[in-house]
Every structure is written in structure tokens, then in C-alpha cells.
Amino acid sequence: MAHGIRVLEDSCRGCVNCIKSCPTEAMRVIHGRAHIIEELCIACGECLRNCRHRALQLAEDPWEGIFNNKDTVALMVDPSLCTQFLWPPNTDFLIGPLRDIGLEPISGVNSEAFDLAALAVSRAIESADSKDMPLISTYCPAVVRLVQIRFPELLKHLVPVESPLEFGIDLWRIRTQQKESVVLAASCPARIAMVHDPVGREVSSAEWAVSVARLAKEIRSRGYAKAEIKAPAEGERWVQWGMLGGETLHVASFMNRDLNAIAVSGIRNVFDLLQEVELGLHAEVEFVEARICDTGCIGGIGNAESRFLSQRKIRSQKVRWDKTASEIEVLEKLYRARIWELQRTIEPINRLPLGEEISQAMEKLKEMNAVYAELPHIDCGACGRPSCRAMAEDIIRGRGEVEDCIFKLRKRISGLAEELLLLSRRLVHTVVEDKH
């Protein structure tokens, strides 16, 4: 169970759609079954989107297991859960349906937690050293993992503010003194990984993770789909985080000046932007809101509703960005309590070098280049690796044979066949010679 994704071995047909779609080349097909190389996986969910046999699934917790003889369990609501239904995206409308399926939303703390996160980010921007600019949002756990794996030099740019979905649960526990376990509504595999394999703290404040799609299905199956509710006059600020740009707007609302920010979504855009940040092309930018999923969290593979419909629902909400004096007072108190802080520094995830010593690694790299030079360079995937380069690396690391390449195998067979032919002729010759 790697990073929120589960391979159903019986359903896997060994096709190469997943390995070709993985942006970090973390997948292999071995003996006809998909495998995930954990230290390369960022839990973006691209493989799930591309699996035609439904052999890759979200590693969410089993519905029955969560309840485990309990009548109700507490639920942390994700902004994208609010957009899954016909009614306007507002937490109030979710409370009844959620209680009906046995979940008690702790959404009362969401507005404060998200306000606090935005405030903390704005303070971090105001006090940051210019050489650490731009600061990068930690809200998308897949982006955080991508930085850990591919852009370790950018780790110091990650803003040291935890996801409000995480510390919001802490806040609820402090307020209510409840020790009950909490389920997190997850819009993607990376959110599931946030619960089961957290970064930035030792143990997640949530105990379970269930997909937004699963929750939506439970609610819809109880006949709530057709409920007609009029839109409230005012939308909730925190629900805006479900859509790309929402966090930036929220952070900017806490600043007394213009915020110079970039908001990008989609794996390709995030990759390119981080690469450019690493090269120092965006040093004058203050804040980067990057989301692995196109359109933001509402585009996560764990949702049921169309991301475009979700986007329209969030956009239709009028949001009041200025805060009242009493709201500010509460926030300042919470800010000073520092519950928003990352509990642990985010460490790089280093890829195993080819050798222990640099000289040894260089020898291996030379071998690897030599192996690569002999491969067909068409990246067909038939060997179970995403590219000829990945294949060469696997061979050097002792995880494969040259003959795993169908073209090399064919060449070898034709070579053997020619040799056999020659041998067979020579045999007749000897037989004739023996007769003398």
C-alpha cells in the first residue's frame, strides 16, 4: 500500500498505461503485475486516472472498519466535499446528510483553521528572507512529496505552516476535549497518504481516510441528491481552497499590500514551475500556490463530481474577505499558540545513488550509458519500465536483464538461431568425415 494507492493484483492485466502515465517514473510491471516504487511515488493519482482495468484504487479505509460498532464517528470535511451535490457549497447543508450516514462533521473549526493557516502564511511571507523567496504552499501533499523527491533544494522554500485539515482536528480536540478518532474526507491519494504516512508531524491527527467520492455516494444513496436549497448570501472563505487560487486570495486578504503570487495546477505546470523556481527565474515572486491536480483539489481523483461543475459552484459564491474585529482577535490568539506550525522539518527523500562512492557510481553510470546505447530508444514499455533509460538503470541496479527488452531478446534469438544453423551443418560434415 504505497502512498494512498492500492494495486488489485487480480484485476491487473499487465498493460503499460500506468507506467507510461507516471510523472516520476515510479511504476513498473513485473510478471504481469503493476508495482509502485515507494520512494519515487508522489501519490498524484495519475496512474489511477489511466488504469482501464480498475486495478489501481485509492487505499481508503474500509467503511465498516471505521465504525467498528460505533454509531457515529467524527469527520473532517474537505472543501471539495462541499461541492459534490446539487445544493450550494456550504457546510451547513452537509450536516444533516452526514449525520444521517453516521458521521459528525467537525466543520465548525474549519473557518477558523483555514483563516489561521492563511494568516500564518501571510506572516511567513512578510518575515521571509529574500533568498528563500518564493515561499511554496504545503497544502497539496503531492507537491510536498515532489519537492522532497525531485527538488530538495527547494525544501527551504516550503512555508512552515501545516495543512489546516491537520491542525483543524487538533483545534477541535482542544476545544471539545474529545478523544474520539476522526475520519478525513480525502479528495486524492495524497490526502490518504497524509493520514497514513504523514510528513511534517509524527502521527496524523486523523485516524482514518475515506474518499470524498465514497462519502458522496453514501449521501446520494439516501435520497439527498434532489434537495433544493437556496444559496446563502455569503459563501465560506475556506471552501475557496478547493479551487486553484483560493488559498492565494485568502492569504492576500491578510496582507496590507499586494501579494506577488503564482497559482498553478496540473502535474506538468507544477513540474515546470518548480524547475524554474529552482533555476532562480522567479526570485521576485513571494508565494507559489501549486496543486498537482488540474483546477485544484476539486480535480482530485477521489471526487465524484465534475471538477468543472465544482469550479462553477465555488465561483458562484460571494465571499467576504475582510474579517471582523472579533474574528481577528480570536485568530491572533490562535496564532500566538502556534498550533499552525509544522511539527517536524520536511526532509529530502534521496534517491539511492548508483554506488556508495562517487567513483563507484561513476563506473556504474558508464555501464548504464553503455547499456542504454544498445537499447532501441523507443520507450515502448514492453519490458515493464516506462522508458529505455529507466530500463538501463534497473539493469545496472540488478533489477532486470537485458533480455527483458523484446527487441534485444529477438536479436539474441536470431543470433542463437544462426549459430544453431551453423552448428547443424558442421555436424553433418563430421558424420561424413567419420565414415572414412
Place this chain on the structure above:
Amino acid sequence: MGEPIMLEFEVKPLDFLAAGEAAERVKETLKTLGLPSSICRRAAVVAYEVEMNLVIHGGGGHMVLKVEEGQITIIAVDKGPGIPDLSLAMQEGYSTAPDYIREMGFGAGMGLSNIKRNSDELEIETEVGKGTKLVSIIYIK
């Protein structure tokens, strides 16, 4: 330690779509060797700026990455117009890039100064009308 590792890249003139690919390959190669990430980043910055110079000014050319005991060398050779005033070209913000390239967000005049900042040794041989050869060395400590 045996022979150095050599990787050669051909950089095509004005190919902005492919620009940055060689720099990414340089970074990935150095990472698989297990070099510290700060060194990988410096080499990637040098490779990227060198690549962009070849794309924008040099009329394309060749870039070579050489890794040997103790140091990384990045060599760029082009048969472009050459640099008439090298000390002026090394100044931050000085650029001869035409407007259409600046409009794409390139040619800000930071290239050579960025290369200098990230290199431990830098040597540039240039002749007007003939071309330019740049050699950047980064020590592996």
C-alpha cells in the same frame, strides 16, 4: 577512479521548447551519482544558462558535461557572433537579446553573471565573427 564521464548535448538555435532539457538531464545525472544537492543545483543553473545562451545568441552549438574526480566541467562551444566586450557582457542586466526574445521572458542579461556566481572557475574564449567557448568548473568537495 577511471576515465571521466562525458555527456554531450546538441543545442539547436531558437528552440525554446526544448530549452532546459539538457539542464534537467545534467541535474538527474549528477543526482544518480549521489552528489550533494547543492552541487547538482549549481551545475543545473550553469547548464541552463549555457543552454539558453546557445539558444538565444550562439546560433546553437554543443554542450559537454564532464564529471571526474573532484570536479564537474561544463563546456559550451558555438560558432555564433562572438562577444565584442566581455566585461560588459558579464555585468548583471546587460543584454543584447532582441525584443522578441525579451518578450518571451528571456534575455534579461543575467546569464553570464549567473554562470559566474555558480562556477568555481570560469574561462571564456571569444572572437567576434568566429564564436565562443565557455568552460565552467565546479569543485566536488
